Structures are given as structure tokens and as C-alpha cells.
Amino acid sequence: MSKRRVIPGFGLSLGFTLCYLSLLILIPLAALFLKAAGLGWQEWWRLLGSARVLAAARLTFGASACAAALSAILGLPVTWVLVRYRFPGRRLMDAMIDLPFALPTAVAGITLTTIYAPNGWVGAWLLKLGIKGAYSPVGVFIALTFIGFPFVVRTLQPVLEDFAKDTEEAAATLGAGRWLTVRRVVFPMMVPALITGFTLAFARALGEYGSVIFISGNLPMKTEILPLLIVSQLEQFNVPAAAVIASAMLVVSFMLLLSINLLQRWLDWQKS
Amino acid sequence: MSHPGVTTESRLVRMLLIGTAGLIVGLLLLMPLLAVFIEALRKGWEVFLASLHDEAALSAVKLTLTAAAVSVPLNTLFGVGAAWAVTKFRFKGRALLISLIDLPFAVSPVIAGLVFVLLFSPHGWFGRWLEEYDLKVIFALPGIIIATMFVTFPFVARELIPLMAAQGSDQEEAAVTLGARGWQIFLRVTLPNIKWGLLYGVLLCNARAMGEFGAVSVVSGHIRGETNTLPLHVEVLYNEYQFSAAFACATLLALLALVTLGIKSAIEHFTGHRHHGRH
Amino acid sequence: MNRPPFTIGLRAALSASAVLAVALLAPASCRRHDQRLTLLNVSYDPTREFYADVNKAFSAEWQERHGQPLAIKQSHGGSGKQARAVCDGLEADVVTLALAGDIDAIARAGLLSADWAAKLPQNSAPYTSTIVFVVRTGNPKGIKDWGDLAGRGVQVITPNPKTSGGARWNYLAAWAWAEKQFGGDQAKIREYIARVLGNVPVLDAGARAATTTFAQREIGDVFLSWENEAYLIAKEFPGKTEMVYPSLSILAEPSVAVVETNAKKHGTAAVAQAYLEFLYTDAAQQLAAKHFYRPRRATVASTLPAIDLVTVDRDFGGWATAQRVHFDDGGTFDQLYGTKQ
Numbered sequence: 006m007s008k009r010r011v012i013p014g015f016g017l018s019l020g021f022t023l024c025y026l027s028l029l030i031l032i033p034l035a036a037l038f039l040k041a042a043g044l045g046w047q048e049w050w051r052l053l054g055s056a057r058v059l060a061a062a063r064l065t066f067g068a069s070a071c072a073a074a075l076s077a078i079l080g081l082p083v084t085w086v087l088v089r090y091r092f093p094g095r096r097l098m099d100a101m102i103d104l105p106f107a108l109p110t111a112v113a114g115i116t117l118t119t120i121y122a123p124n125g126w127v128g129a130w131l132l133k134l135g136i137k138g139a140y141s142p143v144g145v146f147i148a149l150t151f152i153g154f155p156f157v158v159r160t161l162q163p164v165l166e167d168f169a170k171d172t173e174e175a176a177a178t179l180g181a182g183r184w185l186t187v188r189r190v191v192f193p194m195m196v197p198a199l200i201t202g203f204t205l206a207f208a209r210a211l212g213e214y215g216s217v218i219f220i221s222g223n224l225p226m227k228t229e230i231l232p233l234l235i236v237s238q239l240e241q242f243n244v245p246a247a248a249v250i251a252s253a254m255l256v257v258s259f260m261l262l263l264s265i266n267l268l269q270r271w272l273d274w275q276k277s
Numbered sequence: 278m279s280h281p282g283v284t285t286e287s288r289l290v291r292m293l294l295i296g297t298a299g300l301i302v303g304l305l306l307l308m309p310l311l312a313v314f315i316e317a318l319r320k321g322w323e324v325f326l327a328s329l330h331d332e333a334a335l336s337a338v339k340l341t342l343t344a345a346a347v348s349v350p351l352n353t354l355f356g357v358g359a360a361w362a363v364t365k366f367r368f369k370g371r372a373l374l375i376s377l378i379d380l381p382f383a384v385s386p387v388i389a390g391l392v393f394v395l396l397f398s399p400h401g402w403f404g405r406w407l408e409e410y411d412l413k414v415i416f417a418l419p420g421i422i423i424a425t426m427f428v429t430f431p432f433v434a435r436e437l438i439p440l441m442a443a444q445g446s447d448q449e450e451a452a453v454t455l456g457a458r459g460w461q462i463f464l465r466v467t468l469p470n471i472k473w474g475l476l477y478g479v480l481l482c483n484a485r486a487m488g489e490f491g492a493v494s495v496v497s498g499h500i501r502g503e504t505n506t507l508p509l510h511v512e513v514l515y516n517e518y519q520f521s522a523a524f525a526c527a528t529l530l531a532l533l534a535l536v537t538l539g540i541k542s543a544i545e546h547f548t549g550h551r552h553h554g555r556h
Numbered sequence: 557m558n559r560p561p562f563t564i565g566l567r568a569a570l571s572a573s574a575v576l577a578v579a580l581l582a583p584a585s586c587r588r589h590d591q592r593l594t595l596l597n598v599s600y601d602p603t604r605e606f607y608a609d610v611n612k613a614f615s616a617e618w619q620e621r622h623g624q625p626l627a628i629k630q631s632h633g634g635s636g637k638q639a640r641a642v643c644d645g646l647e648a649d650v651v652t653l654a655l656a657g658d659i660d661a662i663a664r665a666g667l668l669s670a671d672w673a674a675k676l677p678q679n680s681a682p683y684t685s686t687i688v689f690v691v692r693t694g695n696p697k698g699i700k701d702w703g704d705l706a707g708r709g710v711q712v713i714t715p716n717p718k719t720s721g722g723a724r725w726n727y728l729a730a731w732a733w734a735e736k737q738f739g740g741d742q743a744k745i746r747e748y749i750a751r752v753l754g755n756v757p758v759l760d761a762g763a764r765a766a767t768t769t770f771a772q773r774e775i776g777d778v779f780l781s782w783e784n785e786a787y788l789i790a791k792e793f794p795g796k797t798e799m800v801y802p803s804l805s806i807l808a809e810p811s812v813a814v815v816e817t818n819a820k821k822h823g824t825a826a827v828a829q830a831y832l833e834f835l836y837t838d839a840a841q842q843l844a845a846k847h848f849y850r851p852r853r854a855t856v857a858s859t860l861p862a863i864d865l866v867t868v869d870r871d872f873g874g875w876a877t878a879q880r881v882h883f884d885d886g887g888t889f890d891q892l893y894g895t896k897q
Contacts, residue, residue, distance in 0.1 A: 012449050013459035018362035020568025022374070025355045028576050029427055030380055033392040036402060040395050079301045086298040090291055098299070100542045104306045106481070107534035109488025111508040112527040115515050116309040119316055123774065126312070127304075140773045154305060183286055212385030215490035215508070219515070222773050223765075224758045232387040236495065239391060240633075240761050241718050242640045248395065251388045258383035266376055351575060399645045411821075416646045498646045500596060500631045516764055517604060518772075518792050 034255065041252040044245050052249045057225055058234065064142060065231045069210035072149035073157075076206045077199055079150075080157030087158070088165045102158050105151055110215025117148050118220045140222030145230065148216040153206030160202035164195060164272070197275055201268040208261040211254070313531045317524035328514075328522035329529070336502045337510035338529070343418065344493075344506060345486040348426040353479055356433025360471075361463075364441040365449065375438065381430045389427045390495025393420060416498030421506065424492040429482045436478030437471060444470055473548050477541060484537040488530055594627045595824055595831060598648035600635035600721050600810070601764040602785040606847040607652070613843065614834045618827065626827065634762030635721025642667065642815065649819045649828045652812045654721020655868075656681075657875035659813050672813040681809035682835035683849040686865060687722070687729045689800040690770065690779040690786045697777045701802050702733035705778065706751035713776035715766040716759040717882075717889050721810075723763070724883060726780040729806040731882070732866040736804065750892040771797065782808070783860065784848035807865040 041049070052058065086092075087099055105113065121128040121138030128138040138144055168191065176186040214232040221228040229237075231254055238247040285291070317325055328334060359378055363371055381389065396402050397414035407414060414420045448470070452462045468475075490508040497504045505513060507526060514523035599607055611628040618626045631638065631646065635654035642648045643665040653659055656673060659680075663670045673680045691699050697710055705712050715723040730752055731745065738744040758775060760766040763785055770779035771793045778800075781789070786799050812832050819825040834840055841851040845858045872878040882888045 011453055012365045012446055013453070013462070014361060015366050017459075017568045018358045019366070019368070021572045022355065022359040022362045024569040024572035025358075025576065026374075026377060028573060029423070029430060031377070033396055033427070034380075034384075036395050037388070037392045079305070082294055083298040083301055086295050089285070090295060092295050094299075096542065098302050100538050101302055101306050103538055103541065104310060104534060107484045107488075107537040108310070109490060109508050109530045109534070111490040111511050112313060112488070112530045112534075113309060115511065115523060115527060116312045116316070119520075120308060120312055126308070140775065151305060151309070208383055212383070212388070214385060214387050215494075219512075222758070222769065222775065223760070224775070227757070232385045232491065235385075235387050235391060237761060239394065239495065240637045241716075242644070244395070247391055251385075251391050254385060255388060258385070259380075262376065262379060262383040266379075354575070399643075404645075413645070413647070415644070416641070498631060498641060499633065500629050500646075502627075502629050503596075516768065 037248055037255070038252055040245065041248040044249060048245075049249055052246050053253055057229070058231075058250060060226045061229045061231045061234045064145065064228065065211060068142060068145045068149055068230075069153075069207050069213075072146050072210050073153050073203045073206035075146075075150050076153040076157045077203045080154060080161060080202065081195075081199070084158050084161040084165055088162060102155050105153075105155050110152070110213065111219070113151060114148065114216040114219030117151060117216060118144070121147055121220065139220045140224075140228065142221075142228055144220040144222070145217055145228060148220045149210040149213060152213050152216060153210050156205040156209060157199070157202035160205060161195060161198050164198040168194060197268070197272050201265065201272055204261065204265050204268060208258065208265060211261070212258065310531060310535075313524055313527050317521060317528045319524075320521040324521050325525045325528075328519070328525040331522070333502045333505065334507075334510060334522075334526055337505050337507045337526070340418070340421070340503075340505070341487050341507040344422050344425045345483055347422050348429055348486050349479060349483050352426060352429055352482055353433050353475075355430070356435075356437055356478060356482075357475070359434040360437035360441050361467075363438060365446050378431050378434050378438075381427055382435075386428050386489065386491030387495060389492040390424050393424055393427070393496055415496050416500070416504060418504070420496040421493050421504065424496050425486050425489050428489050428492050429486045432482035432485060433475065433478035436474050436481070440471055440474040441467070473544050477544055480537055480540055484533060487533055592625055592627050593824065593827060594629060594822075595649045595827060596629045596631065596647060597650050597652055597831075598631045598638050598642055598646060599652040600638060600654040601632055601762040602722070602767075602782045602788070603652065603810075604630070604632050604764075605788065606784070606843060606849065609843045609847070610835070610840055613839055614831055617834070618830070628831070632762075632764070634715060634719040634723075634765075636661075636717075636724075637719040637761055647818045647822070648815050649822060649824045650812065650814050650832060652810065654808070654810050655724060655875060656809065656811045657724070657879045658721060659811050660875060660879075662813075662815065667815050667817045668813055669816065673811065675814075676812065676832055677836060678852055679809060679811065680813055680832075681811045681852075682832075683810065683841070683844040683851055685783050685808045685810065685849050686805045686863065687725050687780055687808065688783050688786050688805065689802060690781050690789055690797050691777065691800055693796055693798055695798065695800065699778045699800060702730055702804070703737065703748075705730070705755065705780075706748055707755075710755050710778065711757050711776040712752060712755045713758060713766055713770040713779040714756055715763050716761060719761045720763055720766075722782050722785075722808075723759075723766075723780075724878075725782075725806055725808045727882065727889065728868065728872060728878060729780075729802075729804075729866070732806060732871055733802070733804050735871075746888070746892060749888070750895045753889075753893050754895070783850075787848040801861060801863055804864045804866065807867045809868075 083102070087095065118139050120126050121131070121144055123129065123132050123137070123139070125139070131138045136143060138147065172190055173186055176190045181189065212232060217230055218233055221230065223229055223233055231250060235247045235250050238250065286294070363375055394401065394415060397407060397420065398404055399408060414423070448466050449462050452466045457465070488508055493506055494509055494512070497506070497509055499505060499509060499513065501513065507530060511523050511526045511530070514526065597607060597611070607630055611630070615626040615628055618624065633641070635658050639651070639653060639658035639661050642651060642662050651659060651662060656679070659672060662668060663672060676682070689699060691697070697707070698704065699710065704710065714726045717723040717727050730749060734745040734748045738748070758766070758769050760769055763782055766779065767781065767785055767789060770776050771789050789797055790799065812835060814825065814828040814832060816825070819828045836852065838853065838856060841853045841856040845851045845856055848860065850860055851858055868875055868878055880887065
């Protein structure tokens, strides 16, 4: 603790950080909770228990979980290839992974809608298989997969890069076949990172708005997500209802954030 | 990098895996990017250029640039300050503070917009006070800026904290013993060490600031030519069946994304250091 | 480092607050210093194309007459939503909304005087419209009149009456038809309305979003639409839909008014008044006819067919009553929506 005084700027930097954080983030969020708390528990239960909110919650959580799972499944081979193989176009592929981070969600929304609409490139083809792409829960799922994909790859990548090859070699010398080595040695080592990546993608998907509203069709009870429900309550100037739904979502996000931080610690601990 | 035979796969499996990965990236990521440009040019160059020259589009670009020009520097300032506080010192509640900085990542952008409506609308907490001084926040530029700031708040800090933590504070401590003052230490010792990470954080912060949709949409009021940012303008055009114009404006945002990714790759190439983060 | 940490923290706190205050207030204070005269028209959904033309014509005329450039800005959305946005601080100089009831709401918020409707001719409604059906090509479900909307397996698209003006006209038109059909039997009317609402898969916030749902997303069998929006659909999505005029519909009177408090504050009262008066001129009435509104001036020809129309004033006792009975919280819409799935 005596070290604290060696480097200057403690008071200034911490004070500035705390104030900025409080003014921009904490006080506004507290205002939201206060607004919602003013309603009383009964009203909370009535609002959150309504069929429309429940349906939206089911879709939001269900589609987010499925999308995060698909991202994890697709992310695994992509990360493997990026880390382990050298081939022409690898750098380009690596750079492209971050596209969903950098592409504004509204652009992603209108583009994915165009592609997956019944008359779009992929949508027409899906329709032949009897699947409706855009304007259905499938559309929500597609958009959320797009959004969540990079989280998985970018979490897996450093773990696989740091993974000691000698463990694999050891397994091979002990007579394990390549597939067995990958399945029994490499894959278990990647599980924590995979879970972290899944959770990150899931957390991001829960709050996603821009890309989903275009592709979902926004049918109440069918393809309406929670953030959209908040907006539509706000448009009807039913501010208390919007505040209640938002507070409930916020609590879930808090808990996810907490578990992500714990997972990250697990990951760091495992690496060292 | 060469692989001994035992720790790699047969040529066929490798080809197959590379093919699969290419297909995934192509279908999931590359196709939407291509679609933006193809749809934008569907009705030809003239329509494309005309939609970008439209007065409402130009003012949307201006507004987007203004909002980013205010929010990015402020959040950069915050990011550097916060990273300094949490990496150079140990104090009670430090872990909590780091978690709180992450908070906006977990909050839906829509909620970010909603909280500012609660605070600044005429019936909100500060509504009456704002009215007294004839200040407008909601449905005007300040609301758009502050919503953007909320959403892009953690980007720079998030990028700097792991970087500065890994570098430790030995160099700064040495500088102190040599008699350097606070700002001198930061500018001469710390900044050169973190400049690439800082640039990368600013870049991501900027990309998100210019592309933010949900939070801004809640506070904007959608006044054409006044409070529509570029992403909102894209939405308005899309809802007016002007698909080509909507995609033409979307190309600007897609180009922004490509430039961001390009600079990111360049930084990584330049420093030989990979940036991982959650954004 | 000799200062106590507390004062340093305080200074840091002050500097953080100052930084944020500058971010918040600097743009606020330099607003409205624009030399150009600007007018903000907050309107409802299907008027986008119409007011784009009107604004061009009026600002040209204003410039010619007063030598002063004029910029007119637009905001569009569901009529009820827009009215609430104006009450909540969207500083409109003029509102051109879907129905008188929404402007009454703004008057109740104290932004304009309660007798606003008397300030311009024809109840401050410079053009009228009505509600028609839009169906898929060939009318596969054989929808001819209001009674068919309650049929089994028919999907009806209408926006949400809570946020959209057009949706309230839809609702009242259906109610008026049922009133006539069932000879005023309230139980049967309510049963009918509940069945129609049960056939609605989507309640969008505004007419334009509902149009997108029906025409572009191809959801639903029949779309209860503004007449002018129906013609727009025919133009934008050729060959995919056709229009059906029901046996009876409602005279929709979209109303306009100067938002006096805001106009006074911005110094735009004169130009705002001139803008609304311009809507009654031949030039603007022709634009209204061109965009498939029904012009008020007999001298301006309209191609729209004459149909049997009820009015809110005669059949529903005016907007204040209609709003209270049907659309306020706990009104018939709230009672009947969701009772039949």
C-alpha cells in the first residue's frame, strides 16, 4: 500500500473516473430503477407476467441461446483453421471475423433482411425447404448469430494460440490417434474458452436491437424481442411499463456480466 | 511455422476444414457485406450518387460526425484516466470499478436511450429545469451525443486496462525517482507504450459511435435533416421503400467498418501484437 | 502531492462534471442560431410524399413573396405517437395529424388554444380521406365488406389504435358498419369487433409500418388502409395487391394546427399560419389530389369514387367522446382486444 504514493495522479484519475462513471452511467441507471420501483411489486408482477412480455422474453432468451450455440459450433472450426493452418487468404479471413463488431447494426439489419427475405438470395432457397427466413423467429436467430459470431472466435483464438503443442505430441507418442488427441486433449482444454465465448455472444444477443428489428417483422407474441417491446411501450408513452421491463433486463445483464467476469478469471487461472 | 506430422491432420482433412471455415465466413460475414454494395448500385451510379447528395443525407452525415467528434474524445479522456487509476494503483473496490466500466456493454442500447428520456423529457427529473433555461436535450443534438457517449463509454478503457496492467508500472516508478512530474511521465513514458492500443480503442469507439442505432433512435425524434443520424437516415429511407438510397447511405457505414478493420489489421501487422477484446 | 487527497478528488469531480456539462450544453446553446427560417412540421405516417411536394411548393412561394429562404423539416410516425412526442418536447411549429383528437391532446398539454379547429376553414382539415381494404391479387379470401373481416382464418392487418390515427379511423369505421348491420345491438357489435381484433396478427405502431408488414413482408390477407396509402402500395408493389371499397366507410378528416407556444418561441407564427393557409390553395389542393387525398375545393378534380361515409361528429358524438369511449385506457379497445384469439 505504500507503493500507492510513488506514482502521481491517484486522486485525479480515480476522482475523474468515478465522477464520469457516476454522471454518465450510474445515476441515469439508478433513475431507471427508481422509476420502476415506484410502481410496487404487484404492478411489476402484472407487467412482467403478461403474455406479451413472456412471449418476448421466451424469444429473446431462446433465440439468443440458440444463436450463441450456433456461433460456438461454427466458431470452432474457423478458429482452428485460423490458428493452425497457413493458407492464402488467411489474413483476410482473420480480419473479416471482426466485421460484425464494426458494421453498424442498422446496416446489418437491412442487409440480412434483404438476403433472407422470401425473395432474397438465401431466403428464396430456404423457402423451397419450407423455412421462412426473414420475418420469423428464424430471422431473429440469423441476425443474432451474425452479431455473436466474433465473440466466440476472438475468445477461442488466444487460448488455442497459447496451447502447448507438446501436450499433443505427448498424446501422440503415447499412441493416441490424431482424432483421439483432438477429442480427448485439445477439445477439453478449449471448453472454458468456448463457454466464455458462448456467454459473451449470449449477453450481446440479449440486448441487440438494430439488426433484429428489420429482420424480425415485429409481430407481438411471435417475433417481438424484449428491447423492441420496451420501445413500443415508450411509443405509447407507457413509460412505467418500459422502465419495468428495462429494469428486469438490466438485472439479468448484471448477472451475466458477473458470470462473464468469473469465467474470464477461470480462463486466466487455467492459462497460468 | 512447421508442424510435425503427429500434431497436424492429413492434407485432405486440412483442405476440408479450410473449405468449411471459408464457407462459414463467406456465407455468414462476406455475403452481407457484398449485398450492401450490390443493392446500393442496383439502380445504377446516378441514383447512388444522387442519394448521397441528398440534403437530408448530407445533414445526417454532418450530425453523425458531430456526435462522434464530441463523444469519442471525451470517452478517450475517460478511458485513459480510468486505465491509469485501476492499473497503477491498488485500492478497495478496484475489481468492482472494472466491472462497472464494463456495464454499458451489457446494457441494451434501447435501455440506454430510455434512461435519458426518463431524465430529460419535460416530465422527467430535469425536465422543468431544462425548460426554464430553454435547453433542449431530448429530440436534439445533446440527447444524441449523450446517448452515444453512454453506449461507447467502455471501449477505450477496455482496450487500455489489460495492456497497461500487463506492462506494469516499473518504468513510471523509475521516472518518478528521476524526478519527472505527473504529466511528463504520462506523455514521455506511458503514452509511447500504449499508443497502438489507444489508437485501436479510439478506432473501435469511433466505429460504434458513428454506427449506433438503438440508443440514438430512442432519443432522436426522427426530424429529417436535423436529428437523423446516418443509421437513422438509413432506416427512414428503408421505410419509405427507397431501398437503393437506403443501401447507398449504408455503403458509407460499411466503408467505415472496412476502414476500421483495415487499420486494425495494419496495427496488428505493425506491432506483431494481436488485440483481443470484447466489444 | 502535498494536497490532501480529498481536495484533489473534489477537483477531479468538478472537472469531470464540467466536461460532461460542456458536452451536454454547448450544442444546446448554439441551436436555433441558424439564420435560415425553419419550420418543423410534425405529421403522421402516410403524408411523407404529399408534404415533400407541398414543402417544395410553399418554400418557393415564400421565397418569391418575402425574399427569405425557408427550410421546412418533417417528422413522421404514428399520429398518436407523434402527438405525444410534441407534448413531450418535440418542438413542432405546425402539426398535421391524422385526426382532431390528437391535436386536442396537444391543446390539453397547453401548447395551443382549445379552439384551434376554428382558426382555419372546414374544421382545420384541408383535405379528407377514408379507409379502404387492400387485398392480395385476385382476392383469394373473397373479402368484399366489413363482415368478411371477422371470418375464420382471415388475417387482418391494421396498426395499433393506441399509437396510430389511421387505426382509430379503421376501428370506428368497422364499428359504424356493425352498428348499422346489427341494428345497434351492442352485444353483437362487441362480438364482431372482438372477432376482427382476434384476426389481427400484428399491431404496428404506425400506418407505414403496417403497410410494410402487409405489402413487403407479405403477412395478412387484408390491410385496412388509408385510401391514399392504398394507391401508394399499388404504385410501389405493382401487380401484388388490389383495392376493395367496402359498402360503407368513414370520412377521415386529418387536421392541421399551428403549435402556438413553439411558433412564438421560434418567431415562426406568421410563416406557420401562412403554411397552413397554403394547404387550402388550388396549388396545394391539386397536390393533395395527386397523392390521392380528397381535396376540399370543388374546383379541384378528384378521381376517387364517391362512397357512403359516416362521420365522427354525427355518428360518434365527436372526437372527445369517441376517444374516451373507445381508445382511452379501459375503453372498448382495451376491453375487446385479446378476448378472441
